[in-house]
Amino acid sequence: MKKIINEPGTVVAESLRGLAVAHADLLRVVDDPAQVLRVDAPVAGKVAVVSGGGSGHEPLHGGFVGPGMLDAACPGAVFTSPTPDQVHAAVTAVHGGAGVLLLVKNYTGDVLNFETAAELAAADGIDVRTVVIDDDVAVQDSTWTAGRRGVGGTVLLEKIVGAAAESGADLDTCERLARAVVADVRSMGMALSAPTVPHVGTPSFELAADEMEVGIGIHGEPGRARTPLLPADALVASLLDPILADLPFAEGDDVLLFTNSMGGTPLLELYLAHGIAEDVLAARGIEVKRRLVGPYVTSLEMQGMSLTLLRLSEEMLSYWDAPVHTAALRWGR
């Protein structure tokens, strides 16, 4: 297994230690149970926004902790849900008196464990709401999911809702906005290669030299089809077509286009794909008002990409443009 690690059992804890020392101005890491907390949390009177999930998708979620985005992230083991006590501890640590919003990717373990944590926090008297994101149009159910998976749209959700909370919006408003984002965001991904989970030591699946997996999940879960590797023009269309048809997106819509690397796909290829997606949308009369291009929701070193499209309201647009200061996303300050 070719990885820069000491041993599989300590990868997440050692990585979090590096994150903490690299970004001590933004966040602090608490051990046992592991939590990444905004350095100035709890922020009195502000709705706290908390997310989390399995590790291996960095910068999601710890890289998005900071002013204008998340108050806390709960990192599980690689590709493994965080535990209820992890989430409960994070909620308790960042609750500033205005309630807590949990943003949860739709995987069975995550949904269950965040729900248990929410019950524990409610018993403490904290007003906790949960919004589940399930933006992946590729498959209805999958290995680790009842219903659709939560993927790239999570970054947009965390940014927009995080900005609302930062601006002083109350818990009802943050929850309503989160549900609006979930309703209007769609994603689909593909892979050229498999990730290797450290404690497994071998690639999660095998693809022939001329194959790709279309509709893959961020843990390498099977997608819609294993097909011959397509040229970029056709490949991008194969991701965008089902996204556009699903909502559906229509001529005249204003959108945010997020072109995401699964980790191992370099920016040279990612910007190439992004340009093609812009062309497809322009030809459909859909205006790309904002874009995000880069590796933000990854699957370790997996080569591949995903596209995410969010139909932007004026409210979402203003929160997208609001200042943010995190390890992975920053502007406006």
Next chain:
Amino acid sequence: MKKIINEPGTVVAESLRGLAVAHADLLRVVDDPAQVLRVDAPVAGKVAVVSGGGSGHEPLHGGFVGPGMLDAACPGAVFTSPTPDQVHAAVTAVHGGAGVLLLVKNYTGDVLNFETAAELAAADGIDVRTVVIDDDVAVQDSTWTAGRRGVGGTVLLEKIVGAAAESGADLDTCERLARAVVADVRSMGMALSAPTVPHVGTPSFELAADEMEVGIGIHGEPGRARTPLLPADALVASLLDPILADLPFAEGDDVLLFTNSMGGTPLLELYLAHGIAEDVLAARGIEVKRRLVGPYVTSLEMQGMSLTLLRLSEEMLSYWDAPVHTAALRWGR
């Protein structure tokens, strides 16, 4: 060859088109010869800072075009120097009347072509200075270099000198500062896998399943040694020790530590390595005042990392902290 491309011959041009549409607020791309220009260039009265080099190292250099960093980047074909006319065209386009500083990585083709461009621009009456960066301590000469290679330190050089130019520093000051950065920055990298150049179609070299290449260059050039894959603690030490010994860095030094992914190494591993490097430096009494962690000088999808250490003066520190707004680095605005 597993890549998201249409055909090898159009990769760079298509990727630049995507870059341009994604970041139209920051930059514009001129074709034939290819140049990435700051959108508001030329900025009257400001020293223009220009760099460039082969493509395949993204976000270097086009991702660093914008206020507070580069005025222009000249992207060559993949792992191929830009041509003199490319650099000359860029210098002409961004010259704002206060002279132009060329920042050149030390590879034979780059040095030659930037030098020819500088002569052409000088003949036009433009005051052009050139500073060559050669921060890689791994090897003295290499496949494409007489002398040491220019690698990770390039990002720090472009940020610090770009900030000085933005603040109104004159050409003499920018040149002096650039030479000071080059004098005090050192890097070394390693790889776990090889990149595949699109027009070649096969990996640049082969490494056995239990091997790594220590001291590798950013084009996959051979390094110091092919060794068994080490645990992260020993691996980081094998990069840091020669860096520390070279300048040499000493107890009491203030430094910037840059932990760079070669492309295919995920953030989970990169932060882990960064934490180890911080420990090594702390144990030596060297204070890490600033850090940068991420994939900033890559070699396509190559797995691996590099470490860069810059001995920070107060002047460098203040320019490092100054606002920057580019596709790949942004803060303070």
